[in-house]
Amino acid sequence: MSIDEIFESAMVSKIFANREVLMPDYIPKELPHRESEIRRVASVLAPALRGERPSNLFIYGLTGTGKTAVIKRVMIKLVEAVSRNSSRVKPIYVNVKQRDTPYRVMVDLAESIGLRVPFTGLSTGEVYSRFTKKLSKMQGVYIIVLDEIDFLVKKHGDDLLYKLTRINEVIENAKVSLVGITNSVSFVEELDPRVKSSLGEEEIVFPPYNAEQLKDILETRAAKAFKPGVLDEDVIPLCAALAAREHGDARRALDLLRVSGEMADRLGDDRVTRRHVLMAREEIERDRVGEVVRTLPLHSKLVLASVTALTMGGRTYATTGEVNSYYRELVKKLGLESITLRRLSGILGELDMLGLISARVISKGRYGKTRIIELSSDPEAVIKALGDDIELAPVIGEIARNALGKRGSMR
DNA sequence: CCTCCACAGGAAGCGCAGGAGT
DNA sequence: ACTCCTGCGCTTCCTGTGGAGG
Numbered sequence: 224m225s226i227d228e229i230f231e232s233a234m235v236s237k238i239f240a241n242r243e244v245l246m247p248d249y250i251p252k253e254l255p256h257r258e259s260e261i262r263r264v265a266s267v268l269a270p271a272l273r274g275e276r277p278s279n280l281f282i283y284g285l286t287g288t289g290k291t292a293v294i295k296r297v298m299i300k301l302v303e304a305v306s307r308n309s310s311r312v313k314p315i316y317v318n319v320k321q322r323d324t325p326y327r328v329m330v331d332l333a334e335s336i337g338l339r340v341p342f343t344g345l346s347t348g349e350v351y352s353r354f355t356k357k358l359s360k361m362q363g364v365y366i367i368v369l370d371e372i373d374f375l376v377k378k379h380g381d382d383l384l385y386k387l388t389r390i391n392e393v394i395e396n397a398k399v400s401l402v403g404i405t406n407s408v409s410f411v412e413e414l415d416p417r418v419k420s421s422l423g424e425e426e427i428v429f430p431p432y433n434a435e436q437l438k439d440i441l442e443t444r445a446a447k448a449f450k451p452g453v454l455d456e457d458v459i460p461l462c463a464a465l466a467a468r469e470h471g472d473a474r475r476a477l478d479l480l481r482v483s484g485e486m487a488d489r490l491g492d493d494r495v496t497r498r499h500v501l502m503a504r505e506e507i508e509r510d511r512v513g514e515v516v517r518t519l520p521l522h523s524k525l526v527l528a529s530v531t532a533l534t535m536g537g538r539t540y541a542t543t544g545e546v547n548s549y550y551r552e553l554v555k556k557l558g559l560e561s562i563t564l565r566r567l568s569g570i571l572g573e574l575d576m577l578g579l580i581s582a583r584v585i586s587k588g589r590y591g592k593t594r595i596i597e598l599s600s601d602p603e604a605v606i607k608a609l610g611d612d613i614e615l616a617p618v619i620g621e622i623a624r625n626a627l628g629k630r631g632s633m634r
Numbered sequence: 635c636c637t638c639c640a641c642a643g644g645a646a647g648c649g650c651a652g653g654a655g656t
Numbered sequence: 657a658c659t660c661c662t663g664c665g666c667t668t669c670c671t672g673t674g675g676a677g678g
Binding site: 324326327345347520522562563584585587589590591 | 663666668
Binding site: 346542543565568569594 | 637638639640641642643652653654655
């Protein structure tokens, strides 16, 4: 295929009419099965149009239940209403998971009102006071949305949150209300009671979608995204069913549908079939694993490599102690300094949170307490991603060969 | 019923890089 | 040039603990 042909075929898809509609950051006009949530959010924020401060709002719901889409949709509508109305409302959206330190969140907030702040070098307090100073001189209602706020609190406490809930006492003209969005319901219990009561003036819970509802969502999007008649009839139900298994995550369902389409496109097929969905599912998993693994620090990679090596072949799990001794051998081979057991234990916890491994603590009575560690992602994807790190090449090669050997002997 | 293993996981703090202000 | 700030990966020191074996 010539370059021209590649570009040509990339421009005219046989499958997609408008792929954008399936992208994670696309905010649709219609959000099926979220009508009542939209109404509630809108009615909480509506006082902003009269120049009053809306109540602070807390939104709970698992990932992919439409929290972000709903709040963004309402904000868009709010801004539209404002331009007709002449009052001044400014929504500020920060995804805390991507900016997961108090400092970076403050930087985002500051930048959103037109302050220029360095990404390091100042104290958080300094950025905060510049922020309030500027805000004092401004007019209007500011709605600060902190998405996935639990990540910030879990790692750095609720200090910043506490300050933000009290910001109205400090500033003069502008009014600020907060919208907190969280995936974890239990997280609220860990908050300072003052923060809890202030932030939870209004609360809305987003229930997960069931397979039927996911189907509706996929169908409305698919109607815009795909050319007519390219989807096999069992594609959407399959995407919906697979995502419903993952606690009704709409984002996963949409990803699956989009990647299925991309698969068909890439293979030059005219229709999207069940087969493409199954391929898409694997590809998504590989991508996720690859990306997470690649950004890991060196010793985390080594720990992961140890877990992988130990859990391949006959063994299904390893204990912390086993991982530690394997890890120390790897380190020795590479001529590096090893980390302590305490740190290794912490890394295992982190890898667990990232979903690369699954670890649960058990007691073996007389023989102590330990973690039972399993690899919860595709070993080949992990090895491949680890192999991209040149520093690890010598040891990964051996582990990979070992894995292939063991699999071969099992056949 | 008590012990004691093999760790879990909290707390504090260190050294470094990147950067601001003075 | 100097001090002070942050995040990050890490260490040191520590207390806590489920349950098999005595």
